[in-house]
Amino acid sequence: MTTEFKVCNCNRTMPLDAAAGTQLGAALGTAPIPIATELCRREVGTYLKTLDGVDDVVVACTQERSLFVELAQQKGTVAPLRFVNIRETGGWSAQAGQALPKMAALLAAAALPDPEPVPIVNYDSAGHVLIIGPADQALPWAQRLREQVDVSVLLTSGSESQMLGERSFPSFSGKKIKVDGWLGAFNVRWQQDNPIDLESCIRCNACIEVCPESAIDLTYQIDLDKCRSHGDCVKACGSIGAINFARGELAGANERNGEFDLIFDLSSTPLVHTHQLPQGYFAPGQDVARQFEDSLKLTQMVGQFEKPKFFSYKEKLCAHSRNGKIGCNACIEICSAEAISHNGNHVKVNPNLCAGCGACTTVCPSGAMAYAYPRTEDMGLRVKTLLNTYAKAGGRQAGLLFHSKGQGATLIAQAGRLAKAGWNGIPARIIPVELHHTAAVGIDVWLAAFAYGAANVSVMVTDEEAPQYLDALQQQMELAQTIMSGLGYAGVHVQLIRINTAAELDTYVNALAPAQTTEIRATFNVAADKRTTLEFALDHLHRHAPISVEQIALPAGSLYGAVVVNRDACTLCMSCVGACPESALTDNANAPQLRFIEKNCVQCGLCEKTCPENAITLVPRLLLTPAAKELQVLNEAEPFHCISCQKPFGTAKMIENMVGKLSMHGAFSGNINRLKMCPDCRVVDMMANKQESSVSDFK
Structure with missing residues (x-):
């Protein structure tokens, strides 16, 4: 696939020359890139020539997008046109001389293929x-x-x-x-x-x-x-x-x-x-x-009219509800369009109301709700490409600045122009990343970015975001920062910044100090499954962490944690096993055991709410040892054997509790031994007594 890059120094207002073109080509894996001076005016003919015989054209100018599109249409070209802003995002900043790695990263990301098509919602x-x-x-x-x-x-x-x-x-x-x-x-x-x-x-x-x-x-x-x-x-x-x-x-x-x-x-x-x-x-x-x-x-x-179906929903992973008990309600509570509603043990999303903010996917602990426009894998590839190209071009301590394509993009452009009026502009190490909505990217992508070498992740919000989105993002960031700090990485890694003016943005980004990150860059790709991406990212960050740590205490409501069982209260009724949507809690077909795999637990609380003995407590934490993936026995007991056939069918404690609670009940007071029988023997005993009663009545 051939991609033609058209780069212009905008009438020499950016420090781009032939040497810079050679460096850009090396970072992008192409021949040296010619640097134009007046691409949209005197040199527009060179732009038209590049439209022939290539698969893609990346134009490093968004101001004259309309002109370039119109010229391509007049020429009848079929090559896709992609546009990227390197001027306001760095070329006009006070650090423009050091912004070449960022420019290379932005050009590389712009050259990525279009995401796969998604289903369409029609109106x-x-x-x-x-x-x-x-x-x-x-x-x-x-x-x-x-x-x-x-x-x-x-x-x-x-x-x-x-x-x-x-x-x-x-x-x-x-x-x-x-x-x-x-x-x-x-x-x-x-x-x-x-x-x-x-x-x-x-x-x-x-x-x-x-x-x-x-x-x-x-x-x-x-x-x-x-x-x-x-x-x-x-x-x-x-x-x-x-x-x-x-x-x-x-x-x-x-x-x-x-x-x-x-x-x-x-x-x-x-x-x-x-x-x-x-x-x-x-x-x-x-x-x-x-x-x-x-x-x-x-x-x-x-x-x-049509719009993308912004989400995908995997019902089997949903931890919303079981047997009338509500566990995770995060997506319903956060949706600012009220497009998500309770639907039995799962949730229902109305695609006609969904506005594509992606907040539901960000707060979903299990990955049942996933963003589809673009998919998480596409966003991960974009982030990885940005950071890898930036590093390849010699950049250090990259910071990602996620922003919306609405007010966020406007403020980025304004801050870039302020650099021509005596302000600093966007620093050379800060890479803006435009999103359909700022709530669409969460902790899985953030931690993956740190594994790829990012020193900071900032999310810029304005008054266009719903208040509940800001709360959710802040909670996710507190969790991410707790993990990074717990692993020994120094500094502030994630920030939610509330910006109303370009001047505020200029002040913030130029005061942002780089945090400590891994020296070894990860090679994994962001996966469609949220938990898989988190596992890859956490494994890499833990393996290369400054300190050795086995577990990290997490704030309440986190998506990782343990289940603690009060063995004195637990009767091994296994109600919690039936309620667990993630197979974190399991039984043992060969013995009365309650077992647990910690890495599967999403801390939804369904087990805690279902337990009839109130014997379960959630403990939010991140266990980083292999034990997190291993089966743990939380409780076990000697089996109770049927008094008739001696077959094991329950636990001694469960039968003891049942006998104690039902012995005075009218239906069982005269037949208490039936509670000590397995289901088969209980039926046989009932039928035998019924037959004896019939014979007695006949006599």
């Missing part, structure tokens, strides 16, 4: 829009939009300044509005609490003329604070029957609902309260600028 919108809000807001927008989309209006209050004119769009009124669904499939329910039903009203104005309190305006809604219930309006309406003061007294008479493709919510407080709003739902409130911005987006959402 179909016919453009039926419901505008919700007070009349003075909703009606003007209905008039503006009705020529472009199919408009309906749901008024939440009347207005003295607005009026309903010709019946050019369906109009409703109501309160207690509930909106469910997504683009092309919204269901709206409300209560028609005003006596005038706009669906029936013909707007003849008879009610307005006869109302003695002037309680009815030209939106044909009655102000109930003014109304004295004379009933003149009801009489004036006559056979039309649009006015009914008793509507609320009739069960279900005031319930309304409708199906719509899009929602334009002008309520002062959005009717949908999730941080991540559903596709097709716009809630600009009273902000006029946002109203115009959202209305433009809304008119463009007519037709068929």
Whole structure:
């Protein structure tokens, strides 16, 4: 596969020359890379020539992306174009002279092949829009939009300044509005609490003329604070029957609902309260600028649309629930789109609501929930490529700065430009890594990055992230830092940075001190399975750690730990074995034993909650010895032998407890010995007694 790299020093504002091109080529495993000076202007012809006979073209300029794409389209090239920013990310910084390894890393990552396609979620919108809000807001927008989309209006209050004119769009009124669904499939329910039903009203104005309190305006809604219930309006309406003061007294008479493709919510407080709003739902409130911005987006959402299915779910690994007991609830609690719900012993993700933040995959302890756009393996390859190329080009103490492709990318670009105004810009050792969402990458990728040689991992968040995401990321970082510190690596390795301005970002990244990391770089690849990646990373970091340590105490709620059993209380009923979703707890078919494999435990707590004797306690820790992979016997007992056939069928303690609890029960008081029999002998004894009773009754 041939990849052509087009690098420009942007009118000599970056320290890139022929020697730098040779170094870049060596780091990327190619011939020396020619360095252009005016690639987007005087030297654009050389760009066009490179489009022939290559598989990929990587252009180290994002400012002129549109121009380069347009030129390629005019030429009719089929070579994929990839763009990467080396200017604001380092070429303009105060350390631009030392930024060549970072530039090489960014170019290498940009040249990686596209991730494999993922399943698609489809939406179909016919453009039926419901505008919700007070009349003075909703009606003007209905008039503006009705020529472009199919408009309906749901008024939440009347207005003295607005009026309903010709019946050019369906109009409703109501309160207690509930909106469910997504683009092309919204269901709206409300209560028609005003006596005038706009669906029936013909707007003849008879009610307005006869109302003695002037309680009815030209939106044909009655102000109930003014109304004295004379009933003149009801009489004036006559056979039309649009006015009914008793509507609320009739069960279900005031319930309304409708199906719509899009929602334009002008309520002062959005009717949908999730941080991540559903596709097709716009809630600009009273902000006029946002109203115009959202209305433009809304008119463009007519037709068929698609988005990636951002997640994959392995039900067998899920530690959510067993037998009605809730264990891990992390994904449900963190989802800002409320796309994840309880579904028996597992969870259910609605792909239509999923916004692709990936937070569920980050907090999932078992790896049942995995990010699919891109897949974890693809992100791992990108991180590994960045760090390996950086080191190959002579870079040291690399720091990764994960950021969103939205506000995060904007702040990175602004901070880079500040370097031309006297600021430092992004340091040479800090490599920005753009994500679809900052919550999509967690402890497995972070620890893998340290195993690959990273000195720092920072995640930059802005006000676009949901609050629960910040809490989850902070908890994950505390866990990662506990592990790195426990292994003896000095310094602060992981940080969550909350940035609002480019100046704040500039200050932070230039004050960030490199932490200690392994001198031997790992060669493993990030796996699809989260626990496998963690095992590889932890094994490498432990093997090359500054100190020798066998275990590390972890904070509560960690994804590793032990199970401690109170042997005096445990009856070896094996309820915990049946509840364990990860096969960390097992029994022994040949003896009454409760066994445990620590590396499989995700600390979900299902065993603890299931145990009828409250004999189980969770101990979060990271065991780094081979014992973590070995079967441990947590409790065992001598078997109890059936008093009839002598076959072992339980433990002495279990039978003793059962006899003690049931001996006074009416069903067993006369047959207590049956509790000491195996199931087969118990049935035989019951049938024999029944036969004897029948013979006695016959005599």
